[in-house]
Amino acid sequence: MRTATIKHRGLRDLITNRYLYMLAVPAILFSIVFAYLPMIGIVIAFQDFNPIMGIWRSEWIGLQNFKFFFQGQDWIIITTNTVLFNVLFIITGTTLALTLAIMLTELGKNMGVRVIQSVMILPNFISWPIVGLFSVAFFTADTGIINQLLANMGWDEIQFYTEAKWWPLILVLFNLWKTAGFGAIVYMAAIVGIDKEMYEAARIDGASRFQSIFRITLPMLRSTITMLFLLSLGNIFGGNLDMIYSLVGDNSFLTNRTDTIDTYVFRSLRTTGSFGMTQAIALFQSLVGFLLVISANKLAGKIDKDSALF
Amino acid sequence: MKNSSYDRAMTVLFYLFTAIFALACLYPFLLVIASSVTDESALLRDGYRLFPNAFSGAAYKAILTTATIPKAYLVTIFITVVGTALSLIVTSMAAYSLSGGRLYYGPHIAMFFYFTMLFSGGMVSSYILTTKYLHLQNSIWVYILPALLSPWNLFLMRNFFNDIPKELFESAKLEGAGETRVLRSIVLPLSLPALATIGLFYALGYWSSWAPAMLYIDNPDLYSLQYIIMQIIRNVDMAQNIAVEGSQSTAAVAPAYTVRLATAMVTVGPIIFLYPFLQRYFVGGLKVGAIKG
Numbered sequence: 066m067r068t069a070t071i072k073h074r075g076l077r078d079l080i081t082n083r084y085l086y087m088l089a090v091p092a093i094l095f096s097i098v099f100a101y102l103p104m105i106g107i108v109i110a111f112q113d114f115n116p117i118m119g120i121w122r123s124e125w126i127g128l129q130n131f132k133f134f135f136q137g138q139d140w141i142i143i144t145t146n147t148v149l150f151n152v153l154f155i156i157t158g159t160t161l162a163l164t165l166a167i168m169l170t171e172l173g174k175n176m177g178v179r180v181i182q183s184v185m186i187l188p189n190f191i192s193w194p195i196v197g198l199f200s201v202a203f204f205t206a207d208t209g210i211i212n213q214l215l216a217n218m219g220w221d222e223i224q225f226y227t228e229a230k231w232w233p234l235i236l237v238l239f240n241l242w243k244t245a246g247f248g249a250i251v252y253m254a255a256i257v258g259i260d261k262e263m264y265e266a267a268r269i270d271g272a273s274r275f276q277s278i279f280r281i282t283l284p285m286l287r288s289t290i291t292m293l294f295l296l297s298l299g300n301i302f303g304g305n306l307d308m309i310y311s312l313v314g315d316n317s318f319l320t321n322r323t324d325t326i327d328t329y330v331f332r333s334l335r336t337t338g339s340f341g342m343t344q345a346i347a348l349f350q351s352l353v354g355f356l357l358v359i360s361a362n363k364l365a366g367k368i369d370k371d372s373a374l375f
Numbered sequence: 376m377k378n379s380s381y382d383r384a385m386t387v388l389f390y391l392f393t394a395i396f397a398l399a400c401l402y403p404f405l406l407v408i409a410s411s412v413t414d415e416s417a418l419l420r421d422g423y424r425l426f427p428n429a430f431s432g433a434a435y436k437a438i439l440t441t442a443t444i445p446k447a448y449l450v451t452i453f454i455t456v457v458g459t460a461l462s463l464i465v466t467s468m469a470a471y472s473l474s475g476g477r478l479y480y481g482p483h484i485a486m487f488f489y490f491t492m493l494f495s496g497g498m499v500s501s502y503i504l505t506t507k508y509l510h511l512q513n514s515i516w517v518y519i520l521p522a523l524l525s526p527w528n529l530f531l532m533r534n535f536f537n538d539i540p541k542e543l544f545e546s547a548k549l550e551g552a553g554e555t556r557v558l559r560s561i562v563l564p565l566s567l568p569a570l571a572t573i574g575l576f577y578a579l580g581y582w583s584s585w586a587p588a589m590l591y592i593d594n595p596d597l598y599s600l601q602y603i604i605m606q607i608i609r610n611v612d613m614a615q616n617i618a619v620e621g622s623q624s625t626a627a628v629a630p631a632y633t634v635r636l637a638t639a640m641v642t643v644g645p646i647i648f649l650y651p652f653l654q655r656y657f658v659g660g661l662k663v664g665a666i667k668g
């Protein structure tokens with residue numbers, strides 16, 4: 066064999082498995098074009114970017130864009146909102162999804178459970194713009210469900226679309242509504258994988274249902290929970306653009322409490338055209354998110370090897 | 376059993392809790408369905424109601440007689456069908472290649488994909504790349520190409536392929552089948568749950584796509600359904616246009632508000648009908664394993 070004479074193991078593998086490697090090529094190409102090429106664009110953060118000159122000929126201005134962004138108040142507001150929402154979403158979402166998953170598994174398989182299961186994942190299949198329209202039916206003045214309810218009880222109407230303080234709560238509730246049911250299915254898939262004999266043994270030893278939930282199910286789910294947690298941590302600087310833009314849009318009454326890094330970048334991109342500064346914000350976001358997930362993964366690996374992602 | 380009454384109480388509690396959550400999931404749908412068939416003036420007078428006082432199909436008639444929604448429907452169907460098919464092809468090829476730990480450089484390639492989940496060049500550079508270098512603005516492909524590969528889905532599928540017994544395709548290869556052949560006639564047929572689940576994830580992504588339209592599309596013929604919804608939420612004028620055009624001024628009130636709701640309902644439609652058929656695959660298809668696999 067010709068290939069056997071090649072000493073380098075990697076090179077030999079590239080040749081013998083060339084067809085297998087080739088199958089990965091289209092995906093690699095897409096990744097290069099749509100994920101890695103934009104990374105070159107990061108340099109725009111250090112330029113006074115001019116669309117006509119392009120990224121090769123625009124003027125370099127060092128950290129000017131960052132200075133401008135960090136001097137203002139905006140970055141504190143949007144960073145706080147971004148992190149706050151994600152922390153709230155992760156905590157409430159994981160808790161509710163786990164609770165639902167454990168309860169449904171405990172109830173066993175029957176018609177009622179199947180119906181509940183089907184209904185609770187329904188919202189996951191609805192796009193955020195549609196949810197945005199649903200939310201209008203709830204929160205709009207006069208005709209909205211909530212304000213009808215308040216009026217029936219003789220209370221004052223709430224102008225949800227001008228009062229920012231309600232929106233963190235509203236966003237958390239809609240996030241739960243849309244994601245918890247499907248999250249529960251993911252956990253149920255993990256619970257199915259737990260060895261049934263453990264429950265059997267526990268039952269023979271006289272363990273109550275509560276005990277087997279807390280002593281078997283939850284500990285066995287630990288690595289799944291940690292892993293999903295790590296994944297969401299990488300996104301903690303992600304701004305939930307789809308959700309917030311659908312529910313809030315460019316409503317300037319609400320932006321103080323609802324604007325995240327993503328919505329801010331999205332808006333600046335469409336309205337201001339100051340590419341350099343917008344890119345500086347995006348770089349700040351990517352970098353901090355990246356460092357967060359790397360350190361979280363290190364930590365997880367130290368605590369429990371199975372929970373680390375890589 | 377010694378603690379059967381305690382057990383029964385827990386069962387009741389569990390049913391109650393999960394059923395209440397399920398009802399909460401259902402309520403907004405029912406509310407919007409009911410409101411969308413409400414008479415416009417009744418909606419404005421009484422508000423959104425689960426049981427409206429006066430019914431009317433004017434809104435649905437309006438959106439079906441104007442061209443806006445049907446056109447957006449075609450655009451969205453094209454994006455969803457073509458996009459999902461291409462995504463599944465590219466994803467399953469790469470997932471097969473990385474499965475089973477057969478490649479010396481497999482872990483490196485996996486890392487290459489994984490890195491894009493952790494770090495991105497950001498919206499601005501994607502925007503410049505798309506408009507200035509790839510010239511995808513005002514093209515229907517701008518909905519599809521940037522979203523074609525999701526590394527997360529790639530790893531989900533790879534983890535699924537990992538569980539297929541290796542002997543199955545080793546023996547096929549001994550009989551002279553090439554890698555593509557093994558993938559097509561052995562691996563994929565065994566992976567229907569994964570294909571259904573991941574295909575649905577991709578399809579949902581394409582179906583829900585609106586941001587590309589907002590950033591890159593000026594031609595109203597290429598607007599996606601979700602983008603129309605986005606515009607309608609912000610701006611009743613657009614719904615008003617559809618309502619006035621579609622109701623041909625026979626109605627006393629142009630059904631602008633109900634048109635918004637009816638549009639939402641016809642947009643939800645296909646996905647809702649699809650998911651009961653796919654849902655039995657979910658638990659089997661969702662193998663959330665580590666990236667290292």
